[in-house]
Amino acid sequence: MRALVLEDYDKFVFRDIPIPKIANQDEVLIKVKAVSVCGSDVHGMSGATGRRLPPIIMGHEASGQIVQVGDGVKKFSIGDRVVFNSTLFCGHCDYCQHGMVNLCDERKVFGVSCEEYKIDGAYAEYIVVPERIVYSIPDRVSYEKAALIEPFSVGFHAVRVAELGLADTVLVYGSGTIGSFIIQSLKIKGAGKIIATDIDDDKLALAEEMGADYVINSKKTDAESEIKKIAPKGLDIVFDVVGKASVARQGLEMLKKGGRMVMVGLMDKEIAFPVQRITSWQLRIQGTYISSDEYPACIELISSGRVNLDPFIKHFVPLSEAPSWFNRLREAEKGLHKVIFNPEK
Ligand SMILES: [Zn+2]
Ligand SMILES: [Zn+2]
Structure with missing residues (x-):
């Protein structure tokens, strides 16, 4: 698959890498349909935050479609339209048990690489995640709007x-x-x-x-x-x-x-x-740090039309054009509130 790799600070390359494999029974393989750019990626790509140590595939605000499920997956099937939490949480520590998954003892944010951990994100055609962090989205919510569920939840x-x-x-x-x-x-x-x-x-x-x-x-x-x-x-x-x-x-x-x-x-x-x-x-x-168990509520608010996402979906662009869009974001171009990539193009 094609992936956008931050090879060095401020330097992207497109690389052909193997499609990630389902390694645990509870995982699903998602074909990424939309992934939006977070300000933390724009700041992080230059090395300013110490949280995007290269090489790393960034991207944590994503939506997509399930194309493969592990043997133990119960809630999802192939073809489901989904989003996933930007935080990979363990599901069993005290924090997770009390709904504070953003504070999980083993938390990792997708597309972040820092001194403690590194985990590739969704600026790529596919990603594997465990079903406990996945949420279904209604048909009436487009993939590009669904990619904004993460920042809305914040x-x-x-x-x-x-x-x-x-x-x-x-x-x-x-x-x-x-x-x-x-x-x-x-x-x-x-x-x-x-x-x-x-x-x-x-x-x-x-x-x-x-x-x-x-x-x-x-x-x-x-x-x-x-x-x-x-x-x-x-x-x-x-x-x-x-x-x-x-x-x-x-x-x-x-x-x-x-x-x-x-x-x-x-x-x-x-x-x-x-x-x-x-x-x-x-x-x-x-x-306040990212979000915890608010995804279902946010999906409901967005699908019922109570959240105005229109100013943020104006730039749904091919992932292949990512480097130039990152430049425009870094220069804080007027009117460019949000950029969403389409990894299929
Ligand atoms: Zn973010
Ligand atoms: Zn946990």
């Missing part, structure tokens, strides 16, 4: 762990794909005012389309004073989708007492926080 999970209260005033800092899916999840779950900030007008227009009530370009205006006008008593929740120290710090200072700061982005490794305020204002700093 936004949905972030809102879930934030324990959103009814009519809470919320700030979403960073309005790319994940920010957009956080905004949509907030609408679904009954948030009050939703404020989106970014430094890119294009992304702010997207945030507005997703349902943000206020959008603020923090490069052009003093975001803090604008936000104070909208929420004089402070914010209930801030989602830091960027993960930069300066953003997190500013977000924390705009929380009201009892507020929650949800850390979604992974840019900076360490951030200094005002500990006295966290204590005396009873603030909460909450991490």
Whole structure:
């Protein structure tokens, strides 16, 4: 099969490699029909994160069709249209037993290679995965939309762990794909005012389309004073989708007492926080990592048409054109919110 291999940092090659084989009874072979590009691939391919050590086949937001099943597979048959969790979890550790598969003791994310592990992803024609991480998708959900179930689940999970209260005033800092899916999840779950900030007008227009009530370009205006006008008593929740120290710090200072700061982005490794305020204002700093058992709910929301994925499926392109699309993504081309590859072309 053909696979897109990150041979060295910033260097892709197409390679003919053997189709992966089913090695365990509970595995299925999936023909990949659509796989979307994650921001972590774009950042990781240059070596910036240490999580794409070459050589590696990246890609963890994928959908496809089952073409072969292991002898022990119970829930799926050949021909089934499916997605799979981006995290390969063990299914039996304490975390898995309690539905927190994203925290599994043996977790591995597809298409990631770091010091602890390496596991090839879905920028290829086929992939083998165990059935416990596979989910069926209804016929009315296209493969390219199904590839977005993973990133949508990341936004949905972030809102879930934030324990959103009814009519809470919320700030979403960073309005790319994940920010957009956080905004949509907030609408679904009954948030009050939703404020989106970014430094890119294009992304702010997207945030507005997703349902943000206020959008603020923090490069052009003093975001803090604008936000104070909208929420004089402070914010209930801030989602830091960027993960930069300066953003997190500013977000924390705009929380009201009892507020929650949800850390979604992974840019900076360490951030200094005002500990006295966290204590005396009873603030909460909450991490959120990928998603856990939200796939069925996300599939339901997407298939019922309650999630707007249209701005993200505009570029469904052949995998053979991947290197040039990665360049365009790296240069943050205007209007290029998401790229989805078709490995059959
Ligand atoms: Zn991702
Ligand atoms: Zn586990």
